Amino acid sequence: IVVKGTVTDTNSKLPLAGVNIVVKGTNNGATTDFDGNYQITAAKGAIVVYSYVGFVSIEKTVNNALINVAMAEDAQALDEVVLIGYGSTRKKDLTGAVTQIDSKEFQKGFVTNAEQLIANKVPGVQITPISGKPGAGSSFLLRGGASLSASNTPLFVIDGVPIGLSDGPGALSSLNPDDIASFSVLKDASAAAIYGSRGSNGVIIITTKNGKSGALKVSFTTKASVSTNLYKQRVLTGDQYRQVAQKASLVSGVPVADFNLGTANTDWQDEIYQNALTTDNSISFSGGLKSLPYRVSFGHLDQDGTLKTGNFKRNTITLNVNPTFLDNHLKVNLNIKGISQQERKADESAIYTAVNFDPTQSVRDPNSIYGGYWQYEEFASNPAVLHGHNNPVSKLEQVSDRTTSVRSIGNIQLDYNLHFFPDLSVKLNTGYDIAKSKWDYFVPANHFPANISNGVVSSGNPASETKNIFSEITLSYLKDITSIKSRINVLAGYAYNDFKTTNYFYPTYDVDGAIQTGSTPNFDFDIPQNTLISYFGRLIYTFNDKYVLTGTIRTDGSSKFSKNNRWGVFPSVSAAWKISDEAFLSDSETISDLKFRIGYGVTGQQDGIGNYGYIPIYNLGSSSIKYPVGNQFIQGIDPSATDRNRKWEQSTTSNLGLDWGLLKDRISGSFDVYYRETKDLLNQITIPSGTDFANSIVKNIGSLENKGFEIKLNATPVQNKDFGWDFGFNYSYNENKITKLSEGDDSGTGLFSSNILVNSVGYGRNTFFIYHQVYDTNRNPIEDQMVDINNDGAINEKDRYRTKSSSPQHIMGFNTAFNYKKLAFSMAFHSNLGQYVFFNPNDNLSGVYNGIFRSNLHQSYFDTNFTQSGNNNQRFSDYYLQNASFLKMDNINLSYDFGNVLNPKKDNNNLVVSASVQNVFTITDFTGGDPEASWNYGSNSGGTYNAPRTYSVSAKFNF
């Protein structure tokens, strides 16, 4: 008889298109159309099988001519597939340390940058906002970082497009978080080695949402928020400053009148910050046109910075279509993303200037010829030393620094399952990441001290053009050989990646259109480029569904190295044992999942080191310096420092892991312990004077080891009809030690990475190297007196000692969510313990009369009463080293699902309204501001643009 019917989704009640329907035991088949209807001829009593990817298959016996079928999503099936390099695998076949985070687990609340969706969710991955600037990305650090000077950023693969590492976090901030479906984080070498030279810092595979067959679904989200600055440096008020100036005058012998103090009490930090508004709207359409599943989305973000005048606008459009052809033998997946960004940058140096600027002066001065802003006019003749020290408000309001960019990331994947040999498939993945930017910079003629140059008018159109392209061809073979209880999954591939950017250079003009002397560039453009060519293979062998062995190998050739050092080989091997499937556990009520993993692998690193460092080259010297010889003016040349023997940095990682689940996975988690050794470290080292054309150079020197463990725990303590409670916790511990630094004697101090941070053998990366402060009987520090450790009568570098590392040892994340009926409430926290920060505020009187500008002091002046400038030793005192351990509440979120209020007749629509606060509070003893700010030791104490606190509301409509 002819059987007809409709196939729907049990959940959404929507028709399902493209469902496979086969009469069992025959070749007789059909598929559902766009409306979920089908028609098939089958004998009465025959069994018809309905199957659809991601849904539980259903079998029906033919009794009459109408069979309507409702198919349920196979939660098990969805969970079970995990993305790994160049494909996916069943979770049970996974042998490496891989954490997959799906949208259900994403950070709730207001998120403008994609990576914040998973911040503090993945043990071993530290994701910290780079700054509070709108559109700024985050820094990533995996398991303490593999490198010293090369990049510590993981490789990002977005919908199959590997993104240039140098642009990694930037690529994420150009994504609309609402488009993202999942993150898969490959942490250990056995998982990441398939990415070879780009895998040392882990790999983060990101997939965006794609279309599913069925009727049109629309989702609209609108969000609004207000952000406020959280941290201010505690500096002197105008009144305090006037008092301190009296003392400064006595100490220095400079009359107070020469300080030209004002009468105001200006809090410059209040003057530069604002409450910043952000709106973020996005809409997506998904469904199927005939058998063509699609998803289209648009997003618009308009974000003000807490630093006045800063603004970031982002428009995104994404398109995904994933049709199948040739009886499902050819799967096509096309992804195109378009991003346009407009940014007005607020000059971040205004923060440092506001901390230091004279608090006795008013923001505005009616007599000022500099646009009405008060300025240090007495230093107008000295732009060289004054540079940057002008009124911070004028820096923000007078300077217009705008960039706009457009970017597109796209790829097409053709996955062809051979008709004559269905176990074998060929996949071609090719795509691009192109971008173009321009900038406009304007400073009016009355900006101080640019008055001499009559303003600055500068624009670059285009400023730069990036054309990164890649192609991958992979051949995979998947076979279940039931006779020997084996499953074989083999992959072989070739990849070509080319990264090319063209930077354009332009002269600058004054406001009258005249070219500024010395601004004509040497060249109109420069095209830095590098290329990577790779061959790789992988075998996953599963025996009896319980024992899994994985081996991978990859060889990479990079244009960043000379022919002799160009190719690197990166193997890995790993195994897993699914203990819970063994007979002695398979019936256990308590233990629902138990898997043991072990792996070893080699990964490489070649990013963050420049494209041509192995080639001895000469660059044309500055165009503004032409030496007069005879009657000519001759431009110089600068030879570059060269390391002809530069090669791959290489990491080997061993990983032991245990995945477990109790009580039907109500409680589940994983535990990983690892040991990673990095050899041939690409290291920015201070080289002996006279050996090359630089004070420091990146060389392959030394070894570094990281060891630690990670715990992830998820629990659902309560789950019933009305009430649910979920709890998540993760903890990572990392110990970092440098084991070798030079070819020869390693007993010396080591290599400085800043004035106070040193890399020494036997110690952690970036260990503080400072003096012991001497204190008086009242436990107050005595100015510039340090302990003479070696008792030689002199205080010198031999009296400095190595103490804490600047990296935290313990990192924890907690999150919890409650839901009662349609009300949901969630919170997220994270905590770093054993973290130290050297906070050296300006606490001596010399700030008041240092002449270049009369800088303000920190309130700590009243604790120290330090008076002298040029205290070389004091700058390195452990008095300034603080324990900066903290607990932060990152997020609190409340939401209510109003259900199908939009159209009560249909239940495929709903409205969810939520309110949240980001960066809620921080508990810490640290006194210098945000303990997580990036510290640039020795230059910018108190000058960082901190992530703000954000209050937001949002509404999401699905229909």
Added chain:
Amino acid sequence: CTDDLDRFPTNALTNDAQFSTIEGYKQGLVGTYLQLSGSNNFFYRGYWELQELTTDEAVNTWGSHKTTHLDWSSDHAESSEAYTSGLYLITLCNNFIIEASPNTLSARGFSETDKSEIAIYVAEVRFIKAYAYWMLLDLYGNPSFPTEETLLNSEIPKQIKQADLFDFIESELKAIDGELKTPRSNEYGRADNAAVWSLLARLYLNAEVYRGVPHYNDAITYSKKVIDAGYSLESNHAWLMLGDNYQNTNEFIFTFNYDNGNIESWGTTNVYALGASGVPASINGMSASWNLYRVTPSIPALFPSNNPNTDQRAVFWTENDEASRTLDIESLSNSKHGYSIYKYRNVDRAGASLAQNNIYNNLSDIDFPVFRLAEMYLIYAEAVLRGGTGGDMPSALAYINKIRGRAYANNPNSTLGNINSSELTLNFILDEKAREMMWEGYRRTDLIRYNKFTTANYLWAWKGGVKQGAAVNSKYKLFPIPISDILSNPNLTQNPGY
């Protein structure tokens, strides 16, 4: 398609491309002059400050006063910069010498004419290298010693001892004597053979300090060679440090050249002009003063009065409103304590400011004379007085009186201001050198040679950190080797006392 792995920079050149033409070599040569002259760095400015701020000739207003107090430690940042810049310059020179070796030139197919021209460049670069090593010898005594082999073989440089470095500089200069252009025949701004002799004369004058053995005969020999090479004093001392001082080719032996439209740098003579405290734009020819440098009372005391009516070199700035500036320095931080010196002025001989062809309004055209004839006169006279042979007292007196005649009458042949032979003493030479060459970067070296730098033999304001002056440890005759180099180069030992 693994050929795609050969990627090269777009605008930079490999060494074979850079040095494929004689113009490429000249660019390399000019690169060494740029580095030496502070046109793209603070090397010479740093050197000048180490030579002046440690003495009675200058104090500075801002920042640390440890340099003035003669009270620095091994992390003395001010001396560290000059050290690393100097060794960078030596590395540039080593590289040029390698790239210009006879075999390399032949391999690159240069003609014999070009080869002989490049040979002159090489001789100039070796001179510059010797000059840089002399600066390191004078400041640090026992610096790191990179050679061409260091660069060729990526070796870690050895340390050289003061006496050995003296011998090296002497042998280098003697080896290139005659290979540079003859005196006064090279392009303006490039060193010639007279520069080689001048440096030898200066080296030999200080041989007792550097080597422990006197070389006054040699000092006389080489200063005399320069004196006899056709130079003469310009007629007006005030012309020496003006914006149009490129005209002083009679007296200048070797100069660093600056041009306000072509050299954008804060490491040149503009710092000596703008740094002079309180000097207004109408005098220095650029803009108002940076209020940076003043002079201790010891220097005005060497002159008959503190205005240029008698000795025209007494260019002391006492402020328009004289009451607001004091001769005495009660506070180093007070920019009005102490007179300053308006010797460097970016004006022409007629007194008009030079047009500023840059966006800063503060850059200098004043060329800096590294060697000028007056120094050779003073070396000759001092070496004769110290018992050197090959010269004679009457010539010494005649040379000194030329300097005096010019100072008092704008005429080297005038008898005004002249001294007689009984007045010609070593101490007179030291004082006369201060009068003639103050703020030209000589004072520290001279005071060390006279054993007055660290001892109680001579005290000036704020020497040793006290206003009346105090003796300090003799270790301060040498600056410390910078910690960064001590830590990165295991071959180095710190100078005694640090």
